[in-house]
Amino acid sequence: MNTADLGLPVDVPSTALFTDQYELTMLQAALKAGTGDRRSVFEVFTRRLPEGRRYGVVAGTGRVLDAVENFRFDAGVLGFLRERNIVDETTLAWLADYRFTGDIWGYPEGEVYFPGSPILRVEGSFAECVLLETVILSILNHDSAIAAAASRMSSAAGDRPLIEMGARRTHELAAVAASRAAYVGGFATTSDLAAGFRYGIPTVGTSAHAFTLLHDNERDAFRAQVDSLGRGTTLLVDTYDVTEAVRMAVEVAGPELGAVRIDSGDLLLVAHRVRQQLDDLGATETKIVVTSDLDEYAIASLAAAPVDAYGVGTQLVTGSGHPTASMVYKLVARAHSAEPGAPLEPVAKKSLGAKSSMGGRKWAARREDAYGVAEAEVIGTGAVPDGLVEHQLQVELVKGGEVLAREPLDAVRDRHAAARARLPLSATQLSRGEAVIPTEYV
Amino acid sequence: MNTADLGLPVDVPSTALFTDQYELTMLQAALKAGTGDRRSVFEVFTRRLPEGRRYGVVAGTGRVLDAVENFRFDAGVLGFLRERNIVDETTLAWLADYRFTGDIWGYPEGEVYFPGSPILRVEGSFAECVLLETVILSILNHDSAIAAAASRMSSAAGDRPLIEMGARRTHELAAVAASRAAYVGGFATTSDLAAGFRYGIPTVGTSAHAFTLLHDNERDAFRAQVDSLGRGTTLLVDTYDVTEAVRMAVEVAGPELGAVRIDSGDLLLVAHRVRQQLDDLGATETKIVVTSDLDEYAIASLAAAPVDAYGVGTQLVTGSGHPTASMVYKLVARAHSAEPGAPLEPVAKKSLGAKSSMGGRKWAARREDAYGVAEAEVIGTGAVPDGLVEHQLQVELVKGGEVLAREPLDAVRDRHAAARARLPLSATQLSRGEAVIPTEYV
Numbered sequence: 001m002n003t004a005d006l007g008l009p010v011d012v013p014s015t016a017l018f019t020d021q022y023e024l025t026m027l028q029a030a031l032k033a034g035t036g037d038r039r040s041v042f043e044v045f046t047r048r049l050p051e052g053r054r055y056g057v058v059a060g061t062g063r064v065l066d067a068v069e070n071f072r073f074d075a076g077v078l079g080f081l082r083e084r085n086i087v088d089e090t091t092l093a094w095l096a097d098y099r100f101t102g103d104i105w106g107y108p109e110g111e112v113y114f115p116g117s118p119i120l121r122v123e124g125s126f127a128e129c130v131l132l133e134t135v136i137l138s139i140l141n142h143d144s145a146i147a148a149a150a151s152r153m154s155s156a157a158g159d160r161p162l163i164e165m166g167a168r169r170t171h172e173l174a175a176v177a178a179s180r181a182a183y184v185g186g187f188a189t190t191s192d193l194a195a196g197f198r199y200g201i202p203t204v205g206t207s208a209h210a211f212t213l214l215h216d217n218e219r220d221a222f223r224a225q226v227d228s229l230g231r232g233t234t235l236l237v238d239t240y241d242v243t244e245a246v247r248m249a250v251e252v253a254g255p256e257l258g259a260v261r262i263d264s265g266d267l268l269l270v271a272h273r274v275r276q277q278l279d280d281l282g283a284t285e286t287k288i289v290v291t292s293d294l295d296e297y298a299i300a301s302l303a304a305a306p307v308d309a310y311g312v313g314t315q316l317v318t319g320s321g322h323p324t325a326s327m328v329y330k331l332v333a334r335a336h337s338a339e340p341g342a343p344l345e346p347v348a349k350k351s352l353g354a355k356s357s358m359g360g361r362k363w364a365a366r367r368e369d370a371y372g373v374a375e376a377e378v379i380g381t382g383a384v385p386d387g388l389v390e391h392q393l394q395v396e397l398v399k400g401g402e403v404l405a406r407e408p409l410d411a412v413r414d415r416h417a418a419a420r421a422r423l424p425l426s427a428t429q430l431s432r433g434e435a436v437i438p439t440e441y442v
Numbered sequence: 443m444n445t446a447d448l449g450l451p452v453d454v455p456s457t458a459l460f461t462d463q464y465e466l467t468m469l470q471a472a473l474k475a476g477t478g479d480r481r482s483v484f485e486v487f488t489r490r491l492p493e494g495r496r497y498g499v500v501a502g503t504g505r506v507l508d509a510v511e512n513f514r515f516d517a518g519v520l521g522f523l524r525e526r527n528i529v530d531e532t533t534l535a536w537l538a539d540y541r542f543t544g545d546i547w548g549y550p551e552g553e554v555y556f557p558g559s560p561i562l563r564v565e566g567s568f569a570e571c572v573l574l575e576t577v578i579l580s581i582l583n584h585d586s587a588i589a590a591a592a593s594r595m596s597s598a599a600g601d602r603p604l605i606e607m608g609a610r611r612t613h614e615l616a617a618v619a620a621s622r623a624a625y626v627g628g629f630a631t632t633s634d635l636a637a638g639f640r641y642g643i644p645t646v647g648t649s650a651h652a653f654t655l656l657h658d659n660e661r662d663a664f665r666a667q668v669d670s671l672g673r674g675t676t677l678l679v680d681t682y683d684v685t686e687a688v689r690m691a692v693e694v695a696g697p698e699l700g701a702v703r704i705d706s707g708d709l710l711l712v713a714h715r716v717r718q719q720l721d722d723l724g725a726t727e728t729k730i731v732v733t734s735d736l737d738e739y740a741i742a743s744l745a746a747a748p749v750d751a752y753g754v755g756t757q758l759v760t761g762s763g764h765p766t767a768s769m770v771y772k773l774v775a776r777a778h779s780a781e782p783g784a785p786l787e788p789v790a791k792k793s794l795g796a797k798s799s800m801g802g803r804k805w806a807a808r809r810e811d812a813y814g815v816a817e818a819e820v821i822g823t824g825a826v827p828d829g830l831v832e833h834q835l836q837v838e839l840v841k842g843g844e845v846l847a848r849e850p851l852d853a854v855r856d857r858h859a860a861a862r863a864r865l866p867l868s869a870t871q872l873s874r875g876e877a878v879i880p881t882e883y884v
Contacts, residue, residue: 015614017635017636017639018609018614018615018617018618018634018635018636019609019634019635019636020607020609020610020633020634020635020647021633021634021635021638021645021646021647022633022647022648022649022650023647023650024635024647025647025648025649025670025671026648026649026650026652026653028670028671029649029653029666029667029669029670029671030653030656030666032666032669032670033657033662033665033666033669033670035656035657035662035666038656040656042652067614077639080635080638080639081635084638084645086635086645088670126652126656130652130653133610133650133652134609134610134634135614137610137611138609138610138611138612138613138614138617139613139614141610141611141612142612142613142614142616165462167460167461167462167576167580168462168575168576168579168580168583168771169579169580169583169766170580170583170584170613170616170765170766171580171581171584171585171613171615171616171619172457172460172509172577172580172581172584173460173613173615173616174584174612174613174615174616175460175580176460177613191462191463191464192460192461192462192463192576193459193460193461193462193463193466193522193523193528194459194460194461196463196522196526197459197519197522203463203526203528204463205462205463205464205465205466205467206464206467206468207464207467207468207471208464208465208468208575209772209773209791210468210484210568210572210575210772210773211468211471211472211572213773213776213789213790213791214472214477214480214482214568214773214776214789215475215477216778220475223475224471224472224474224475224477225471227471227474227475228467228470228471228474228475228530229467229470229471239791239792240791240792241792314766314768317766318765318766323612323760323765324611324612324756324759324760326756329610330651330652331651331652331655331656334655334656336658347655347656348655349651349655349681349682350681350682350683
């Protein structure tokens with residue numbers, strides 16, 4: 001990983017500070033009490049999917065691995081913690097040597113998940129594991145929320161490509177992660193150059209209304225764009241009058257014009273009219289791109305319209321109504337003492353209400369029917385039943401502190417498409433519903 | 443600004459890549475057409491507030507100034523753009539020398555805003571201004587959305603302090619900006635260490651349920667925490683049974699116990715019971731902190747409960763239902779030619795529907811009644827009417843490319859409190875409504 005000078009508008013010297021203070025105060029108290037060395041198992045899961053959603057999408061795992069690897073307390077960080085009197089000197093000395101030496105298992109990135117799915121399991125001493133809580137949740141909660149929205153949109157779009165263009169609607173670095181998550185969820189391209197730079201996602205973009213307004217008239221603007229970007233470019237045709245603009249676009253670029261973009265109005269109606277007009281002008285190969293406040297429902301409603309590609313912004317980067325997944329990072333088992341080999345004991349919060357959870361280190365498997373369609377998310381502790389061993393979902397990601405494998409983003413994207421395809425057909429219904437398969441505890 | 447090696451999980455060498463590709467392709471086409479040098483005025487504004495909201499809060503301006511200052515195309519960035527064939531060599535050469543040399547005026551950070559308020563105005567050549575669109579909008583849309591939610595929450599909380607603890611619910615760097623925006627909106631502290639490091643926001647935190655579960659019993663956990671963090675610490679009392687935990691907390695820490703935290707259940711009911719129990723145990727000074735899925739409505743509903751502080755996570759960092767402000771960056775005027783001194787002409791998109799806007803470089807002033815209460819946001823082009831000159835809202839932020847002034851965050855926070863206090867009383871009603879003052883165009 002290249003961690004060269006980033007010139008970012010936020011300067012934080014390590015992923016170690018993407019951390020809630022209480023992780024450090026718990027560490028200090030546990031070290032003093034002699035309990036920090038107890039072997040511990042933390043699991044990441046969600047108690048429920050966002051209301052009405054039928055499946056979740058695991059995204060961000062690759063970023064979690066980067067964050068764990070770069071979780072170090074250097075002199076700048078330690079100086080800050082000392083100056084603010086956040087932890088004592090014993091704890092600072094411990095942090096100076098910190099690096100995660102434990103194991104991480106998890107659902108591979110791009111997999112789908114359901115309520116209770118143990119999508120990440122972090123094992124090691126309490127001290128080394130508790131510190132990672134905040135940054136792991138930040139990444140998985142954000143990226144999975146975006147990927148879930150992206151997956152619904154890509155399902156609604158079918159074979160038509162989706163362009164991610166939401167950078168301006170979210171934090172500038174959240175935007176980069178959102179592009180990545182959108183790609184995992186099935187988007188084809190992004191407008192965000194940083195996402196192209198960092199993750200190799202194909203980038204696209206041609207012009208905005210400002211470009212038309214800069215010029216003395218629309219014809220000058222179109223000519224300037226075609227002169228510079230070629231006839232294959234996409235001309236934006238809704239600055240003044242769409243019909244007139246389409247006529248002029250084909251006049252300027254010829255029937256080889258790559259595409260026109262429509263960014264306002266009744267897209268269903270306008271797309272039909274523009275298609276007819278383009279065909280009448282002989283521009284039968286010129287594509288139509290639409291980009292106005294789309295979400296998965298608007299995309300679905302345009303399925304029968306002559307649209308060739310969709311650009312999605314706000315609704316993608318805000319998770320289409322659900323900007324965060326509600327994943328938690330819970331201690332589910334720990335040893336009774338710090339002695340090596342001390343057995344793990346399940347633990348769980350016992351309070352009444354919705355915040356209870358199931359203790360113990362869990363395995364997870366997706367049971368399939370005779371046709372290979374998922375029928376249940378099966379979660380348990382102890383031995384995995386015979387028929388489920390080969391359907392287990394968790395893979396080893398980090399062993400003894402070493403990241404085992406990194407994947408190309410295309411592999412993650414393909415995995416998501418394959419996992420979604422193995423769900424029951426109702427998974428991709430856009431209407432509100434329950435999780436498409438039940439979670440069974442054994 | 444310190445831009446030293448950040449060790450972040452995203453590596454982007456400059457703020458210049460937080461940019462949609464079309465900004466660069468428009469630049470290329472404008473340079474080729476000779477229109478890139480036309481003097482231009484872009485304005486940031488929103489057509490509407492989020493539904494039901496009565497005012498907006500300008501936040502992120504300080505971060506915008508950092509981003510503009512660091513908007514440079516170094517060898518790494520240029521190499522990427524060349525390799526991907528995103529722009530031509532002429533444009534690459536122009537970008538290599540890029541630095542913004544224009545002027546920026548805007549509402550001072552922390553001010554309130556309304557539909558149409560020109561909260562930022564960027565002036566210079568089209569070429570140098572158009573490039574800044576994406577990163578400016580990313581910052582203002584994110585930070586203002588969070589600050590608006592924070593402002594409603596701090597208004598609902600009255601004199602009781604609010605703790606920002608949403609880092610785990612949003613992108614790890616969005617979390618840092620969210621802490622900053624929350625502070626602007628009136629929050630007192632944050633759990634996010636990176637926000638403390640970067641912005642000097644006071645940080646807090648003691649322990650989570652995992653700490654209790656790590657130990658053999660609640661008493662051991664409380665004792666370990668008090669031994670390490672002192673009697674003034676906050677003990678989390680809802681891991682098992684709240685009544686038993688409160689009893690034990692006071693037994694372990696004595697009546698000097700700093701606070702107890704309740705993170706689940708019916709907070710109104712539980713807070714009353716816990717207060718009574720603490721008082722009966724002689725812990726009359728021990729405070730009660732509540733932290734379970736709070737938003738401004740839940741905070742308001744606890745106004746009569748014996749609660750001393752609120753911790754807010756998810757709803758803060760997701761803007762309490764509105765995770766982004768809908769600000770746009772629009773070309774509102776440009777010269778007819780690139781000649782120095784060529785007069786500016788107003789321009790605006792003319793299409794039907796909601797995306798039209800008003801052309802021309804605008805001033806803005808807040809008209810007040812005889813008691814100093816705001817009664818209208820007045821926006822116009824041309825000369826400012828006499829009675830409004832001293833009520834103008836925009837200040838000069840960047841002159842000839844130089845950032846004029848940076849402010850301590852406390853000054854921004856104080857400005858917001860003062861600006862909100864000058865709004866009509868109904869501004870801080872939580873119920874859904876229209877903008878609390880009308881926008882008038884003159």
